[in-house]
Amino acid sequence: MSPFVTLLLRDIRLAARSGGSAVLALSFFALVATLVPLGVGADLHLLARVAGGILWVAAVLAALLSLDRLFQGDFEDGSLDVIALSPLPLELTALAKITAHWLSTGLPLTLLSPLLALLFNLPPQPTLILFVSLLIGTPAVSAVGAIGASLTLSLKRGGLILPLIILPLLAPAVIFGAGAVSLALDRLGAASALGLLAAFAFAAVLLSPFAAAASVRLNLGG
């Protein structure tokens, strides 16, 4: 088995066994979606209107919950030093961790979203667009988040500063993702928004490993 796959499987196993970050993220996602109607009222027209934006913001925040541990755990117990010594380049290490994070949070969030969209009275066609946009867009959340996680990995309270760093950088993902759902609601073509979202996600997944690897390196004192 290649080192990349080994690392990927290890991280997924760790995520599943240590408290189940997927379960936590899903519960958080569902809870935010439950609180919003309590806050803005149960008007089904209004809820359908805001569903895309609310679910996108909630998904980004839910994915953030487990991001600060992306490198931190391995940094604290020293395994990150060992991983850095392995033949796998740090860029690919970062990519493996991003993929593992997406598989254990972004993907489950995407799978849950149609159910929550149902609670928000979102029609079937926009629901499909929401599902597709989350499927395309959440990898960007994990990728950009990995930059923040690697920059703050040595900090005791990195979890507080991480959102401040990466949420402004994620604005395009929320804009295009929620925008696609709005376009679908207005019966306009959502392809433009999905295309832009895909471009953003592609660039993020391609470039973030380099930034993340650079900041892991500086934190290891290399």
Place this chain on the structure above:
Amino acid sequence: MNFLFRYANPHEFMRLSGAVLPFTAAATLLCLAVGLYLGFSVPPDYQQGTTIALLFIHVPADVVAELAYGAIAVCSLLSLVWRHPLADTAARAAAPFGALFTALGLVTGSLWGKPMWGTYWVWDARLTSFLLLLFLYLGYMALWNAIEDETRAARAAAILALVGVVNIPIIKFSVDWWSTLHQGESIVSGKVAPVYLWPLLIMMLGYVLLFLTLWMVRIRTAILERRARNLMQAN
């Protein structure tokens, strides 16, 4: 490049900036005084009335807000590629001014918006991207403050600044896209009459000089602070 590195030496920088500082400070005062005088004595605009005066405080603030990020980005690149400590000091010193001028631009913009748009805040593309720019500055400064080891903090901040540079055009594009999707307010555009243009240009020059002056003072303070700390540790 050689020229740059000669003056990037802290000692040389102290000497040069000490000599230049009185002149930039005087030029700043002159530009701001003349600009403000001209700005407040222009005839009222036929549409905006006397609120046109805010233009001369607002637009230059936005210019400097973006200029400061550019300065941070260039310093970060110099720091990452050539590992120059003065570049780190300069980048760190520029951030609070960037945040301050961004905030000034947002506040004066919303004060102008109240009589013109009838509300302090509209989710106009430009306002929104400047609000995001303010958060980028705050995150950058927070990262600097959070990491105790200074060289590590400098390099982490430099990486973040460069990531921001790649992202800022994308954020701007996406916010513009979003704003047209939502049928945002149309931005008052058109040619600026010469009566208004001259005070505006003088104010812009004044703001840029103000930024450069304050930036130099902050870098000098940081260098002196480090020297003082080193002396304390040596004893």
